[in-house]
Amino acid sequence: MSSTPDPALALETRQHEVDGDLHWFELGRRDFLKLFSGGLLICACAAKAVAQESGRTHGSHELPKDVAAWLHITEDGNVTVFTGKVEVGQNIRTSLAQQVAEELRAPLESISLTMGDTDLVPWDAGTFGSRTTPTMGPRLRAMAVAARQMLINLAAQDWHVEPSELVAAEGKITYPKTNQSLGYGELTHGQKLVKVIEDDPPFTPVTRWKTAGTPVPKVDGSAFVTGKHQYTSDMSRPGMLYGKILRPAGFKASLASLDDQAAKQLPNVTLVRDSDFVGVAAPDLWSAEQALTALKVQWKVPPQISDRELFGYLKANAGKSDQEPPKVTGSVEKAVATAEFKLSQSYTVAYIQHAPLEPRAALAEWQGDNLTVWTGTQRPFAVRDELAAAFRIPSQNVRVLVPDTGSAYGGKHTGDAAIEAARLAKSAGKPVRVTWTREEEFTWAYFRPAGVIDIKSGALRDGTITAWECHNYNSGPAAIDVPYNIANRLIEFHPVDPPLRQGSYRGLAATANHFARESHMDELSHAAGIDPLQFRLKNISDDRLRAVFEAVAEKAAWGKQKSTPGRGFGLAGGFEKGGYIATIAEVEIGPAKTVRIRRIVEAFECGAVVNPNGLRNQIEGAIMMGVGGALFEVVRFDNGRMQNPHFSEYRVPRFKDMPQIEVVMVDRKDLPSAGAGETPIVGVAPAVANAIFAATGDRLRAMPLKPG
Amino acid sequence: MEAIAVTVNGKQHRVTAAQDEPLLWVLHDKLQLTGTKYGCGEGQCGACTVLLDGKPVRSCLTRFSAAAGKHVITIEGLEQNGVLHPLQQAFLREEAFQCGYCTSGMILAATALLGSNRNPTDDEIVRAMNGNVCRCGTYPRIVAAVRRAAQSTQKG
Numbered sequence: 001m002s003s004t005p006d007p008a009l010a011l012e013t014r015q016h017e018v019d020g021d022l023h024w025f026e027l028g029r030r031d032f033l034k035l036f037s038g039g040l041l042i043c044a045c046a047a048k049a050v051a052q053e054s055g056r057t058h059g060s061h062e063l064p065k066d067v068a069a070w071l072h073i074t075e076d077g078n079v080t081v082f083t084g085k086v087e088v089g090q091n092i093r094t095s096l097a098q099q100v101a102e103e104l105r106a107p108l109e110s111i112s113l114t115m116g117d118t119d120l121v122p123w124d125a126g127t128f129g130s131r132t133t134p135t136m137g138p139r140l141r142a143m144a145v146a147a148r149q150m151l152i153n154l155a156a157q158d159w160h161v162e163p164s165e166l167v168a169a170e171g172k173i174t175y176p177k178t179n180q181s182l183g184y185g186e187l188t189h190g191q192k193l194v195k196v197i198e199d200d201p202p203f204t205p206v207t208r209w210k211t212a213g214t215p216v217p218k219v220d221g222s223a224f225v226t227g228k229h230q231y232t233s234d235m236s237r238p239g240m241l242y243g244k245i246l247r248p249a250g251f252k253a254s255l256a257s258l259d260d261q262a263a264k265q266l267p268n269v270t271l272v273r274d275s276d277f278v279g280v281a282a283p284d285l286w287s288a289e290q291a292l293t294a295l296k297v298q299w300k301v302p303p304q305i306s307d308r309e310l311f312g313y314l315k316a317n318a319g320k321s322d323q324e325p326p327k328v329t330g331s332v333e334k335a336v337a338t339a340e341f342k343l344s345q346s347y348t349v350a351y352i353q354h355a356p357l358e359p360r361a362a363l364a365e366w367q368g369d370n371l372t373v374w375t376g377t378q379r380p381f382a383v384r385d386e387l388a389a390a391f392r393i394p395s396q397n398v399r400v401l402v403p404d405t406g407s408a409y410g411g412k413h414t415g416d417a418a419i420e421a422a423r424l425a426k427s428a429g430k431p432v433r434v435t436w437t438r439e440e441e442f443t444w445a446y447f448r449p450a451g452v453i454d455i456k457s458g459a460l461r462d463g464t465i466t467a468w469e470c471h472n473y474n475s476g477p478a479a480i481d482v483p484y485n486i487a488n489r490l491i492e493f494h495p496v497d498p499p500l501r502q503g504s505y506r507g508l509a510a511t512a513n514h515f516a517r518e519s520h521m522d523e524l525s526h527a528a529g530i531d532p533l534q535f536r537l538k539n540i541s542d543d544r545l546r547a548v549f550e551a552v553a554e555k556a557a558w559g560k561q562k563s564t565p566g567r568g569f570g571l572a573g574g575f576e577k578g579g580y581i582a583t584i585a586e587v588e589i590g591p592a593k594t595v596r597i598r599r600i601v602e603a604f605e606c607g608a609v610v611n612p613n614g615l616r617n618q619i620e621g622a623i624m625m626g627v628g629g630a631l632f633e634v635v636r637f638d639n640g641r642m643q644n645p646h647f648s649e650y651r652v653p654r655f656k657d658m659p660q661i662e663v664v665m666v667d668r669k670d671l672p673s674a675g676a677g678e679t680p681i682v683g684v685a686p687a688v689a690n691a692i693f694a695a696t697g698d699r700l701r702a703m704p705l706k707p708g
Numbered sequence: 709m710e711a712i713a714v715t716v717n718g719k720q721h722r723v724t725a726a727q728d729e730p731l732l733w734v735l736h737d738k739l740q741l742t743g744t745k746y747g748c749g750e751g752q753c754g755a756c757t758v759l760l761d762g763k764p765v766r767s768c769l770t771r772f773s774a775a776a777g778k779h780v781i782t783i784e785g786l787e788q789n790g791v792l793h794p795l796q797q798a799f800l801r802e803e804a805f806q807c808g809y810c811t812s813g814m815i816l817a818a819t820a821l822l823g824s825n826r827n828p829t830d831d832e833i834v835r836a837m838n839g840n841v842c843r844c845g846t847y848p849r850i851v852a853a854v855r856r857a858a859q860s861t862q863k864g
């Protein structure tokens with residue numbers, strides 16, 4: 001139950017900080033003058049600092065230890081669980097409910113989750129970094145155990161018996177001797193359960209799980225197949241207007257001139273200009289678009305680099321990381337000098353987009369100085385603080401609610417659409433919904449960082465790796481460490497002032513670092529003349545990593561079929577965020593060197609499995625998404641402008657790209673459950689690159705992989 | 709703007725909208741049939757797929773006037789008397805979604821496929837559905853769901 005900052009969480013949140021707000025408001029002349037009259041200016045700065053701090057660590061947020069903050073039982077026995085985590089397709093609404101049902105001994109159908117409503121749930125840093133399963137799971141389990149113990153005590157008092165004589169099951173406390181029983185709702189009468197939990201109460205052993213650990217279906221699945229679920233972009237409020245934002249002609253642009261005469265003539269249109277923010281709100285989307293088109297605008301776009309210059313720029317502008325000093329063990333220099341063979345190679349990854357199918361959306365409504373915003377975000381409390389800072393109101397005046405959202409993949413950390421909708425609603429005096437277009441989503445959301453990764457290594461003829469030096473420029477430090485036994489190593493992350501607005505992405509830099517490392521391992525194994533699997537096993541001492549490599553090799557019958565010029569097999573693996581992964585790809589090379597991924601076999605181990613079907617879905621989905629980053633996805637940009645902001649130009653995986661996918665889930669009931677939304681993506685690109693090499697002899701060191 | 713008559717899921721509506729307004733906006737915002745989703749506005753993702761006189765169309769690229777006098781079926785029109793359509797049941801059984809945002813479009817596209825081909829092969833499913841994007845990557849499950857629905861309607 002400790003609320004001390006977790007170093008892993010701190011690293012995640014630093015990585016997730018998105019540089020640069022899209023908007024800064026003057027909020028009208030009076031507010032503007034007030035802002036610069038001293039006191040309030042300091043106030044506004046302080047609010048921003050607090051906002052950043054709260055996103056970084058638990059900061060001043062002491063998480064509640066009383067059961068009532070997390071769990072409520074109504075008189076009819078229904079259980080509401082409160083959590084700041086949000087559902088974006090990763091299925092935690094189901095997996096968390098399973099864990100509560102398990103520990104509370106209540107039917108799964110009686111459990112419902114209130115998620116991501118900042119007025120109702122305890123503060124939370126956000127849903128990212130595969131943290132829900134390892135942190136929120138145990139927290140809710142602890143509350144459920146405590147609640148169960150309290151219910152037993154209540155019944156024991158009622159019946160004048162010892163608590164140890166009572167049994168909790170199926171949402172009831174039973175006294176087996178007399179067969180008396182009372183439902184949880186009858187015991188609590190809907191009153192708050194007041195108990196402060198200081199220590200972790202005893203959890204039910206995983207081997208005795210009945211509800212957790214089983215493949216129960218997604219709890220509200222029927223709402224999705226019937227179209228009844230309301231995403232933010234489906235919501236409306238009485239009198240609601242539709243908002244559109246006038247987007248700049250390029251990144252970092254400033255507004256040079258605006259002629260709004262024609263737009264002003266249109267009926268029922270609210271026009272808002274605040275600093276460089278220009279937007280419209282109208283009773284329907286069509287009228288809002290007409291108004292936007294009627295605006296005559298000129299932007300000044302400063303000269304900026306293009307994607308062709310990107311990797312040179314990243315290396316030339318590398319800084320030293322004060323937060324991530326180089327990790328040095330032994331002496332790489334000496335080890336390389338005495339190595340029997342050595343390699344030095346450079347790998348790159350492109351900027352890519354999350355492209356969640358539901359674009360950013362928000363619906364904002366003001367009541368006086370109180371603001372309510374529905375929006376699809378992974379960080380409701382951080383967005384609440386962003387809104388408070390943008391409008392210079394206290395955070396407690398802002399309520400953010402997150403309906404289950406049309407995916408995120410790390411792309412929905414910021415409150416851009418929320419701020420835009422709230423700004424328009426403030427002027428319009430009515431609720432406003434803003435839904436970004438696909439082009440806006442591709443252009444004005446942030447990107448997965450591009451990067452350059454240089455690796456230098458040395459090894460002995462027998463396959464022992466003796467030296468490893470790795471420099472990652474800009475893409476990030478996640479999974480930068482080498483999971484192999486290497487005596488001499490130097491590993492360093494170099495942050496760069498990035499040319500594009502960048503932030504979190506599923507797996508963070510673990511994809512880039514695995515691509516570089518596992519490609520390099522493949523190169524070393526070929527240089528040593530040792531089978532890539534044997535080469536890795538020789539250098540592994542971590543049993544969990546060994547286990548997934550052996551499991552995937554067995555499932556794929558590694559080595560049975562030799563690679564040919566038309567067909568190649570490649571292997572990759574590693575671990576990150578508590579999950580262990582090994583991937584084998586089989587590729588087919590077409591006549592014009594086209595690559596078709598025929599089959600991907602992946603072994604994954606993340607401790608005790610909470611929901612096998614949900615986990616399998618995540619692994620399959622991560623593999624499918626990984627195919628995009630491996631083969632197609634790249635953001636092209638030039639002079640501050642996106643060159644391919646449409647699905648017709650930005651290629652995402654489709655049905656035809658679907659390989660045969662085989663998943664081996666290694667269930668370790670003896671180990672705590674870890675998150676699984678991210679790590680299953682990291683093995684795909686290097687396994688495919690290594691398979692392409694096995695078939696063609698071409699070593700591709702840039703993601704996306706472009707043969708020929 | 710003018711009032712145009714359109715039949716959606718068997719019900720007649722008169723909607724005031726511009727002739728060129730996308731059918732998607734009329735369905736989603738004016739008729740509150742929010743199961744039909746905006747995904748890209750350029751016919752590239754299929755999230756807005758509806759049936760127009762039985763044929764699958766991208767409602768984001770279909771002008772409202774083109775739907776005048778025709779019959780539109782949206783995801784809300786598939787359930788009959790509280791019984792889910794076999795494709796809806798199959799998507800649930802296979803759990804062929806994660807975030808669910810593409811699901812309406814997937815189910816409508818698959819409805820059109822099974823309407824013209826009652827027993828498609830996996831290759832035919834892949835070809836017919838290739839214009840629909842699932843960013844969560846549940847493609848193998850969607851193929852399995854379409855196969856399951858085809859089998860269940862054959863039996864029925």
